[in-house]
Amino acid sequence: MIDRTEVQARLTYEVCIPLIRRAMIALSRGETRQLLRAIIPLGEGRLFGIMPGALGERAMFGAKLISVFPGNGAKGIQSHQGVVVLFDAESGAPVCVVHAGEVTAIRTAAASAVATDVLARPDAHRLAILGCGEQAATHARAISKVRPLSAIGVWGRSADRAGAFAERLSAELALPVIAQATARACVAEADIICTVTNAADPVLLGRWVAPGAHVNLVGSGFAGPVEVDDDLVVRARFIADSREGVLAQGAEFLRAKAAGLIGDDHVVGEIGQVLDGALVGRQSADQITVYKSLGHVVQDLAAAQALFELAD
Secondary structure: OEOHHHHHHHOOHHHHHHHHHHHHHHHHHOOOEEOOOEEEEEEOOEEEEEEEEEOOOOOOEEEEEEEEOHHHHHHOOOOEEEEEEEEOOOOOOEEEEEEHHHHHHHHHHHHHHHHHHHHOOOOOOEEEEEOOOHHHHHHHHHHOOOOOOOEEEEEOOOHHHHHHHHHHHHHHHOOOEEEOOOHHHHHOOOOEEEEOOOOOOOOEOHHHOOOOOEEEEOOOOOOOOOOEOHHHHHHOEEEEOOHHHHHHHOHHHHHHHHOOOOOHHHEEEEHHHHHOOOOOOOOOOOOOEEEEOOOOHHHHHHHHHHHHHHOO
16 A cells, blocks of 8 residues: 555656656557546536556556545645556556555646657746646646746636745745736746646637647546637647547547537647657747646556555
């Protein structure tokens, strides 16, 4: 059993970013196995998800059982609760149970950092984060590992929470972190934008995004809620964590497609293909790039395996 404290101590970004990079390459090469997540709505925005997969035909396998309760943040507890269960490749026996909330928080931000590293401009240094919950903090920590940030802007629907979050984050990272009054002001000069909200409707509009910016779409993990408008989806070079996943469950893509603005070919490929040199990521300095993150069990299993191998 690996609890939250041990995950925090061992799954550092120095460990997690490289292993997520390897996992996404393996996913795009077809070396891993996974099913689309099954999601059971529980009302009031609450969800229960089941995510099974394997790291290869003769590799460790398992599943993540995860609940998402957006109201937990107000209670001071994680919105994502659950376990990752890891099975041995030789015997088929379960060998490890890991705290899924903390793994999800860290590996999701690490995946965005991996995408940012290959899609953002090399000189990108201004980060904007829409949202001020747990994923906002982990994304700031992770992105700071792949770009030398000079300043961070944050926005949240609660000005008080955003202000308190900015103060804490500034002290932690020793960077200027400014809480902005509007999402538009937050992203106005940003080179890198992360949307990490539980918004049902767009909080980021395409006309606010500067040429050359990179955007990580993270908050919506299933078909339904959207964080950005159709204009941004249409204008951007749109790259998925999993093309199959985004075509089935990527809310922002599906909304623009339903409006007749794009087709399936608008998802030009997967981040693993970019990492592997099989697909060009950014094509020009003024191109807007989007990484759509749904999150996948191969990320959880790769993290769980690393933690299992590091365990005393």
